[in-house]
Amino acid sequence: MDNSSDVKLTPDEFQAVLKYLVSPSQRQYPNIIVPQSAGRVGIQPREEVIMTTVAESCPFRACMSFVVGGALGGFIGLFNSSIAPHQTQVQMTTRETLIDMKQTIVSNAKQFATIGFMFAGVECCIESYRAKSDWKNSVYAGGVTGGLLGFRAGIKAAGGGAVAFAAFSYAIDYFMHTSTLFNPPG
Numbered sequence: 001m002d003n004s005s006d007v008k009l010t011p012d013e014f015q016a017v018l019k020y021l022v023s024p025s026q027r028q029y030p031n032i033i034v035p036q037s038a039g040r041v042g043i044q045p046r047e048e049v050i051m052t053t054v055a056e057s058c059p060f061r062a063c064m065s066f067v068v069g070g071a072l073g074g075f076i077g078l079f080n081s082s083i084a085p086h087q088t089q090v091q092m093t094t095r096e097t098l099i100d101m102k103q104t105i106v107s108n109a110k111q112f113a114t115i116g117f118m119f120a121g122v123e124c125c126i127e128s129y130r131a132k133s134d135w136k137n138s139v140y141a142g143g144v145t146g147g148l149l150g151f152r153a154g155i156k157a158a159g160g161g162a163v164a165f166a167a168f169s170y171a172i173d174y175f176m177h178t179s180t181l182f183n184p185p186g
Contacts, residue, residue, distance in 0.1 A: 069116025077108030142169025
């Protein structure tokens with residue numbers, strides 16, 4: 001018995017249908033407009049793909065946070081040393097003042113660079129592991145970073161540092177996502 005629902009195409013008909021469906025010269029929907037407000041649409045060159053991959057990698061993010069954190073710490077150290085020099089009984093010479101400023105700047109730069117490196121690296125690893133980008137990543141990263149920073153003073157300090165840094169990370173993340181300063185209405 002012959003099944004009449006089977007469609008059989010000749011090789012010429014098959015080629016015509018294939019050409020219609022696959023050919024780049026045929027447009028099934030010619031009136032579709034693709035908005036290009038966010039940049040050009042197209043295939044990225046190989047170099048651009050490599051640069052994007054490198055810039056989004058965890059080591060690059062951590063190293064950039066190290067550099068930016070060090071610069072921020074240096075500026076904060078400069079500000080702190082200029083408004084609150086170490087108090088001494090004897091008036092400090094200019095050379096001693098500059099040496100004191102240098103020590104304060106370098107100390108703050110190291111601290112901020114270390115914190116930035118640790119936090120950005122841990123957050124990126126957590127984000128890669130969870131495959132989500134949400135507020136929990138910064139809280140987890142804050143807890144790990146605070147715990148590692150406080151671990152030198154003991155287990156109790158590590159726990160306190162983890163809780164405090166996680167809470168601070170949550171507060172900053174909440175502010176960044178709900179503030180009209182960073183998310184203007186409209």
